[in-house]
Amino acid sequence: MPIPIHDPHQAPGGTLKRLPLRKAAVLFIVAVCLCLSGLLYLQIEQSRRQDLANAQMASANLTRAMAQQAEDTFLAADLVMTSLVDWIQEDGYGAAQRPRLQRTFARRVQQLEQLHGMFLFDREGQWVITSFPDLPRGNGVADREYFKYHQQNVSSVAHIGPAIRSRENGEWIIPISKRVNDHAGNFQGVLMAGIKMSYFDKFFKSFSLDDNGTMFLGLTNGTLLARRPFDESLIGTSLAKGEIYQTLLPNASAGTAMIDSVVDGVTRLYGYRQLESYPLVVSASSSRDTILKGWHDRAFQSSVIVALVMLGVGLFGWVFIHQVRDGERIEKNLIKAQRALELIATHDSLTGLANRRLFEQSLEIEFARGARQSSPVSLIMLDIDFFKRYNDAYGHVAGDHCLTQVAQVVKNCCQRKPDLAVRYGGEEFAVLLPDTDINGALAIAGQIRRSVMDKHITHSGSPTGYLTVSLGCYSFIPLGNDSPELFIQRADAALYQAKNAGRNRAAVLSMDGGVGELMRSDR
Known part of the structure; x- marks a missing residue:
């Protein structure tokens, strides 16, 4: 958006x-x-x-x-x-x-x-x-x-x-x-x-x-x-x-x-x-x-x-x-x-998704709205598994094409107008989901993971032989003085836990910000 x-x-x-x-x-x-x-x-x-x-x-x-x-x-x-x-x-x-x-x-x-x-x-x-x-x-x-x-x-x-x-x-x-x-x-x-x-x-x-x-x-x-x-x-x-x-x-x-x-x-x-x-x-x-x-x-x-x-x-x-x-x-x-300049300033030139600048502006807006309406805001951080091996095996041109395909999948899974698909950096993406609780975020994360797999993008460096992604989900209700950086860090922490647990899965960080218990979606 x-x-x-x-x-x-x-x-x-x-x-x-x-x-x-x-x-x-x-x-x-x-x-x-x-x-x-x-x-x-x-x-x-x-x-x-x-x-x-x-x-x-x-x-x-x-x-x-x-x-x-x-x-x-x-x-x-x-x-x-x-x-x-x-x-x-x-x-x-x-x-x-x-x-x-x-x-x-x-x-x-x-x-x-x-x-x-x-x-x-x-x-x-x-x-x-x-x-x-x-x-x-x-x-x-x-x-x-x-x-x-x-x-x-x-x-x-x-x-x-x-x-x-x-x-x-x-x-x-x-x-x-x-x-x-x-x-x-x-x-x-x-x-x-x-x-x-x-x-x-x-x-x-x-x-x-x-x-x-x-x-x-x-x-x-x-x-x-x-x-x-x-x-x-x-x-x-x-x-x-x-x-x-x-x-x-x-x-x-x-x-x-x-x-x-x-x-x-x-x-x-x-x-x-x-x-x-x-x-x-x-x-x-x-x-x-x-x-x-x-x-x-x-x-x-x-x-x-x-x-x-x-x-x-x-x-x-x-x-x-x-x-x-x-x-x-x-x-x-x-x-x-x-x-065109606004598009360049707020969107990634390769994938067409929102860039970090627009992501940060959107976070401020959605935090304020969530605080006014007492509605949850969710964030999905996702990363392409073994992407360095993909670049080494197929070259950077193929790597850029791979990023574009994954970006299209992420964008297609964002059905609502307020949802924002972001290229956060490198092979890492983010999905901002206003007025969405953790269950809704996990459902969308699972949809993204399965849609990437359904692409059947060949990846010789992956244990599965195909391109996969790992996702971390976090959701909370803003109070008005929340830190966007902490919000991103917690979703990112869930992502790393998904990677540590074996990749090709979605992990959820609990509402209290703890890093102990994980919920997985690997089906």
């Missing part, structure tokens, strides 16, 4: 088992890379949300400004028309009043930049008075949407109709009109003011938008009135199936949303708002790609930087892990060499 110079379960410098450094290094590097990736994701995602939030705020502010401008534009025209309608309904529009009304129409148009012109139509839809010097020629406006509306509705509220081309000069206008009644409240005609499409186009262009950005003014039924960028083919088309009209406006009169345009399919962030005073909806949008362009650039730069850092960490970790692996290999070699 070898006793190592140091405890292999004790980590240097502490009581805790040493961590597997290479695995810890790999886990640390993986954790660092995961943390960097997680922080990069959080930073990128936060930046994206911030850019979208800023764009939403800008879009909401823009639509608020558009709504205010549109309301002011139509309100100014509405107020002018209301005063004129009151005047016309009170004084009529006969031949005597027409010159004055024409001058008034012209002044009002000059005062309001957004107005294209003002027009009064009779109950048949024919021109009566306009802000222009000459009346247009033609069949009138009985076919226009706004005229039909007032024919069928008695409401005095201003009506805003779909954009049309003026029959005066072909310019695109947005009509805002009011019904004119006689004193009895019967339909007498329509007063219409045309809001220039170019006025809204100019207003829209005063805002900074990206190339894919849009702005529009539409009726609450989805009819498109004005748009930036201006596209004549889209004027008057319906946006009613778009998400703004279908989903957003029924739930909130103002807001923002990222949606795909029903006009061109481009994904944009739309801000929308429905006017409170008029059946109008304004909207402004910026394309998602433009909003996130700066974010994409920052995300790419951050990703490159983190990737370089992770590459550096990975390279450092690779070098570190290789150094750790080399260190572990060196440490294993050192441990292996240390164990």
Whole structure:
């Protein structure tokens, strides 16, 4: 039972088992890379949300400004028309009043930049008075949407109709009109003011938008009135199936949303708002790609930087892990060499049995244990009979081989883990038997003696013709202050008595240490 110079379960410098450094290094590097990736994701995602939030705020502010401008534009025209309608309904529009009304129409148009012109139509839809010097020629406006509306509705509220081309000069206008009644409240005609499409186009262009950005003014039924960028083919088309009209406006009169345009399919962030005073909806949008362009650039730069850092960490970790692996290999070699040195220091190089140094250490340990537990400790000393004659007859090489065979027999007879087989010196061996009384020691001694004989090792110098051994046994219960030397001497005394009695036998020294009576085992 070898006793190592140091405890292999004790980590240097502490009581805790040493961590597997290479695995810890790999886990640390993986954790660092995961943390960097997680922080990069959080930073990128936060930046994206911030850019979208800023764009939403800008879009909401823009639509608020558009709504205010549109309301002011139509309100100014509405107020002018209301005063004129009151005047016309009170004084009529006969031949005597027409010159004055024409001058008034012209002044009002000059005062309001957004107005294209003002027009009064009779109950048949024919021109009566306009802000222009000459009346247009033609069949009138009985076919226009706004005229039909007032024919069928008695409401005095201003009506805003779909954009049309003026029959005066072909310019695109947005009509805002009011019904004119006689004193009895019967339909007498329509007063219409045309809001220039170019006025809204100019207003829209005063805002900074990206190339894919849009702005529009539409009726609450989805009819498109004005748009930036201006596209004549889209004027008057319906946006009613778009998400703004279908989903957003029924739930909130103002807001923002990222949606795909029903006009061109481009994904944009739309801000929308429905006017409170008029059946109008304004909207402004910026394309998602433009909003996130700066974010994409920052995300790419951050990703490159983190990737370089992770590459550096990975390279450092690779070098570190290789150094750790080399260190572990060196440490294993050192441990292996240390164990070899311990084996050399505590075991006989020829037989592989424990040497005297380990035997002496084991004696101290077993004496202390025996004293604590009041258990017996036994020792067998054995010697090869006539070994000098064996060496002289067969040579030292054969003698070494003989020693090895006997040592193997002794080792095989030590069945328990605490038992220790020792080469005590030359051809002499010892067997330390903890927790074993004299009867157990004698039994093992007899087993060793018979096993050596069963080897049938030829020995011409022995009376039997074969190799034999003599054994001496001694057993006692340690008291705590016992002498190992005396213990060995008594077992050795039993051995000499076995030799003196004729060899090839086991002798037992009595417990009181006397040398008179012997017990023999020669069977």
